[in-house]
Amino acid sequence: MLRIREEEEKRKEVAGKFQATLMDITAVLEENQTRSLQLKNENSDLVQKLKSLIDHYDLWEKAGAHPSLSAHCLELQVQVATTHLQRAQTQLQQERQQFLREKQAVLQQVADSQRQACEQAAREAHLRQELCLYTSKYEEFQGALSQSNQVFRSFKADMDKMSKKIKKLEKETVQWKTRWESSNAALVDLSTEVCL
Structure with missing residues (x-):
């Protein structure tokens, strides 16, 4: 019974760890989703800025601004925007890889927890079968013992009855012996008198 309780406690502990792991997975997924959304928004902003720069460049060219100056400014702005975009994409890629690693680790923990829970359930079922056996x-032993006690009581009662019968017979035997001796003595006396 104690082992079954211990197995139930272990199973509850594994289930608790499994639940905590699932909560960790959910938290990591939400955090990564939030970060991915943030990076997506940043990328979208950078794309808009890049488009805006291109539009400004077109306007400068149409307005007749100094071509080399406009081109140089635009080139610098494009380089800055491209650098920001590349940095954001690199960071997004790193975070995706980190997320995949964390996800893989969490999935492994979930699989381990499920395996342990199955093992605990199997052990508990085995212990319950042993307990039933x-x-x-x-119960069979108790039944046999009870039957044995009943047979012993019956035997003892029979022995007591036999002892009483034997005592009664011994008493009757003594009485008959006494009567026989008395009768025999009387017969001897009577024979003696007749002979005289």
Whole structure:
């Protein structure tokens, strides 16, 4: 019974760890989703800025601004925007890889927890079967013991009856012996008198 309780406690502990792991997975997924959305928005902003720069460049060219100056400014702005975009994409890629690693680790933990839960459930079922078997054997033993006690009580009662009968017969035997001796003595006396 104690082992079954211990197995139930272990199973509850594994289930608790499994639940905590699932909560960790959910938290990591939400965090990564939030970060991915943020990076997506940043990328979208950078794309808009890049488009805006291109539009400004077109306007400068149409307005007749100094071509080399406009081109140089635009080139610098494009380089800055491209650098920001590349940095954001690199960061997004790193975070995706980190997320995949964390996801893989969490999935492994979930698989381990599920395996442990299955093992605990199997052990508990086995212990319950053993308990049922031992309970059945104990009940059989109790039945046999009870029957044996009943047979012993019956035997003892029969022995007591026999002892009483033997005592009664011994008493009757003594009485008959006494009567026989008395009768025999009287017969001897009577024979003696007749002979005289």
